[in-house]
Amino acid sequence: MTALQAATRETFWTIGPVGKAAFYWLAAVAVLAFGYGVYARFAAYARGREDPRDRLSNLPGRVVSATRTVLSNENQFDGDLYAGVMHTFVLWGFLVLLVATTILGIDIDVYRPLAGESFWVGDFYLVYQFAVDAFGLLFVVGVGMAMFRRYRERDGRLWGKHTSLEDDAFVWTLFLLGVGGFVLQAIGIVGQPARADEAVSFVGMAMAAGFEAAGLTTAGAEAIYGVVWWSHSLLAFAFIAWIPYAKPFHMISSFANVVARDETAGARLPNVPADLDHTNAESLDDFTWKELMDGDACTKCGRCTDACPADTVGRNLDPRDVILDLKAYRESVVDDPVAGRRDSGVATDGGVDGSATVSDGGTVPIVADEGGVIASESMESCMSCMACMDACPVDIEHLTSFTRMNRQLVDEGAVDSNLQDVFQDVMTKGNTFGESQSKRGDWADDLEFEVDDARETEVEYLWYVGDYPSFDDRNKKVARSLARLFEEADVEFGILFDDEKNDGNDVRRIGEEFLYLELAGHHVETFADCEFETIVCTDPHSYNTMRNEYPEVDFAEFADDPMMPFDREEPWNADGETDVLHWTQVVEELVDDGRLGLSGNELDYTVTYHDPCHLGRYNDEYEAPRELIRATGADLHEMPRSRSDSFCCGGGGGGLWAEHDEEVKPSEERLREALEDTDAGDGIEKFVVACPMCTTMFEDGRKTGGFEEDVEIVDVAELLIEAMEAGS
Template sequence: MLPLQATRETFWTISPTGKAVFYVLAAAAIAVLLYGVYARFARYAAGRSDPIDRLSSLPERTLAATRIVASNEGQFDCDLYAGLMHTFVMWGFLVLLMATTILFVDMDVYGPITGDSFWVGGFYLVYQFAVDAFGLLFVVGISMALWRRYATRSDRLWGKHTSLEDDAFVWSLLLLGVGGFIAEAVAIVGQPARAGESVSFVGMAMATGLLELGLTPAGAAAIYPLVWWHHALLALAFVAWIPYAKPFHMLSSFANVVVRDEDAGARLPNVPADLDHTNAESLEDFTWKELLDQDACTKCGRCSSACPAKASGRNLDPRDVILDLKAYRESREDDPVIGRPANAVPGANGDAPASADGDGDDGTVPIVAEEGGVIDAESMESCMACLACMDACPVEIDHLSTFTRLNRQLVDEGAVDPNLQGVLEDAMRTGNTFGEPADARGEWTEDLPFDVADAREREVEFLWYVGDYPSYDDRNRKVARALARLFEAADVEFGILFDDERYDGNDVRRLGEEFLYLELAGHHVETFADCEFETIVCTDPHSYNTMKNEYPELDFAEFADDPMMPFDREEPWNADGEIDVKHWTQVVEELVADDRLGLSGDELDYTVTYHDPCHLGRYNDEYEAPRELIRATGADLHEMPRSRADSFCCGGGGGGLWTEHDEETKPSEERLREATEDTDAGAAVEKFVVACPMCTTMFEDGRKTGGFEDDLEIVDVAELLLEALEVSDTLDPVAADDADGTAGATAAD
């Protein structure tokens, strides 16, 4: 057993000259580190200011980020192996770093001041045990990373930006971990006084092995300087390397989590009313947060594996967009340390760099273009704005903010898909994406057995924003009528805007048409101001998202004097949240809970599954209200493997509803396959339940093109509730409504 004052010699067998050389090299490594970190953050500071205040309440932000990073919650999401691996590596590295810092403080601060040492006795023993325990976890974690990268060769770890830098990073960490244990084991062999240091259990085990192999104390003393210098030089080189390659993510990722916007994606950054403003014409257009995003990316591929566009074979990989921008930025950097040769990075299609004006003289390329840009326009057209990439990202990269910036640039240049251009023109000309007359918007109400109130003429409890598809699309009109009958059955005072309702603008904004979005939002908030109501209720989660999260963020005063804008408003709308904006499932769930619909909970006996709409779930964290309504009908709900925050997009968001893509399998087809094959109920699933008009449209199409017409029926939650009411005799069936039997089925059905 070791004596109370157990300790060891730190620079055992290292000469005073060697010790001095080490300190000089350590100072140089730290200086190189600090300069590199300074250069990185100086580059961020030179970026455009961010529209979101990301530095407010910095202490609280830092504490929250520390909790997120310390728990590794992002890494554990849907991947236990990766979560354990990263936890072992991160905490192993941090504890070893803290151990080195403690030793430095004892030797070079506390010792010289007091002439004493605290690195003795019990403290020393605890220290040694912690170093061995966490060092072992560190090596285990790195070994897990190597296994996944090279043995199982996980697809998401390999891509166009995979390079020797990634290999160097992981192997250098392994060498650091193993090298430290080898140095410890050799020192134990060479220092008989440490023979009983059982707390150093890894070092002792390895020392026993070395003794069995014939290493003597004298031999250990002879080779220890070589082992020690190998480990020390590798450690110092790694420290100096941190800001210039992949290890920098240890700093940039934490910083990115600190400055995250919890509503990112659900609310997009605004565009200033500045005639000189450009969106993605050059690198100077990007905000400091977008530059930080690029450096925070660890190439883990989680966003790529979660992306439904990539899974469907579209020309989009979220990781590559971020890293393509980073690579181009670094190729153009003025700083010779951080940057690379100006012509190091080709265009997105592998072509030689060309200048923005096409002459190729200065090596610049357009940031986004149909051909020859850093980013292909087709990649942006492929995005469904579903937020799967952002939800999967463990370091809080705001992919959609960058994608929207690129889309805005394409709109500025008129480089928009012809189908989308037609939709944008229809929305501008008629106020709806169908190009139909505004006075036809309320025609869906004509088949109801009651009159729907005009919210412009009378006070109502619920101002119902119906939306484009429930107003004009025949299939979704049935959903609108079903919901109207539910409101009527619950004796709710509701009204609609009829021809004063316009398209909400959520998806055209994500397509990059910011000024059309402003026109639509300005019209609506002025219309709302002329009505008396308590709550805005939206049929479509897309409408719900933008009215709840984005309309209150708009600075109408900045555009009020613009003759192109059809509004005079100068005050923000609903900035304090005094007006409730809800999705209809949230409202009806409250009505059911209050027994306003008289359901007993056993009306229907269907086997169903439910698809979480992206804009209701990932965007706004509403998962339970639709499920409660499904359960209220008596239907047997079975979850798909990808549900709630991991739901797989229908393919309709971000303009996908209006475009055609060369896809291996449509997202809607893949989702229906999952419902019928991967769900616990399997082929027994009768109804595929949705809560979004866009989802209804996409899945009705996928049901036909994917050959699922005989397998299951697409129904909205409102249609399921309506059928339950009819079965319970609470509501009489209306023969004229949905006569084809698609929705509102009677008990006889």
């Protein structure tokens, strides 16, 4: 038998029978501690309310999809190559070392007793050792990269109020386990001359050469091997037992979170049941099991906060801290079955720093102006742009929890007075301007043609115009431009005139769920009385809620409520038989069909385009507006933050109607980016938008930020009209 054929090594070298027995006893203790901890963690989620989404449907498919997502590290690579490489090295290194350890355990404890021999010899052993060294090295390099990023400077997105010693313990434990494994291997090579030709263990061999150069002898290696072996083993056992009780648990909960993700979360908010006893965020009991798991899945990476426009401009919102504050509060009451429950009825001490404590068996409020787990100002600062959710590598659904807390504030009448006025205007007038509904179609009076009434005439496109294009002078120009495009393309379209009300999208995200239900019910009943093929929306916000949320409303559950002004019991458009489109999607087809007579070289402006959150991140439509801009001949330059990374204008989530204490307005920051960070720089002549709210916010930011002489705000529809006129 050649040396290669006999290649192997003794696993318990220098470890006697008592040591082996102690090893297996400690291993059993570590595994039991791990198993109980994992069980306790998942059992705690059962305290949460049943999730309205079927999170576990097609579970095998979900697991396969989540496995592909996790193993590819695609979410970690998104926008951060360094983090992607680092996490890939750590993850794959850890998994290969785990599999290698499992294989060795099977050989020692199962195969050898049954077969009387080992399969951990010869070629298999050599391949095994090479894989362990290669992936072990990647693991150490990856952990080293993580430590470099964490400790290079003591600020940045990895640092915050929830950064603690457990973060240091986690990364240092991984590092010591990785390096310790190589140290143990190298000492074993020095102490076992038979392994001197084990070149496949290239890291171990290199370290062994170094130890020998430093004076370590065969006898010395044999003498210290047991101490190093036990140090490494005890650290590994401690780590296994510790996993469910601290940050390492994210290795399990993050995967579970990806399995349970809702692909339409945020764009499709969960409904509120018609239950008089229903509460939204009065206690932890109101949160679903998925929302509770979100807290455990959080790795504190800070990507959500880094992407958050509210945090960027100095508003009091840190998405990571909100999720971790809720988790910290949950952990502070987990040992008390009464604490955190709405029926405790006992006043408590608490704060908004994530360290809320329970006294006298009571609870702090989840969200409040003062003394709550979460400050109400934080929720009011949210723009509902979903940047946090898009950036999160473990699919935490921030907006679902944020909206729940907004609903609680509305229930308590604790929302901003400006928003209260908006609610009142929508309830009494049907629009956010407080204008008479009879004026809703007045924007069309200046057109040279009549706009059909879709309630009386069968049309191809039922055009939902929206509040701002109907009542705001600046956006009326956009509405007239779009009407002219439809007319030029000989499209049969009509509007609802005074039967069109506010769509409810942002009213809902501020937390006024029942007003939203009234609006949705009114519109679907109105739609039912009209004859049309497709609904076309001017505003991406309207497009989102009509496309994603109106079909989800259970009208039957509220049909008997005398407060609801609708009699409908059937769901609307549940099967998607009616297309709901944003106007850019419709006009893109018209341009492609040659119905607007554009040649593609009418204009020579240098422009940039701002992706509206509700069109882009919410509904994954990025190309239609860009194709229309290119169809005019304009030279389009992308801003650094574009497409799914687009920076919110500040108008979403009620931002259009509320006043905020911020260092700079989101719209001002976005315009600065367009003129300073875009490749064309101050050569940008027109800032192109495709959302009425964006138009409003950027026109305001253009004035307050001092950009009036630098750039013009123009809607895609206005750009198309100018191109048509230039080509005629």
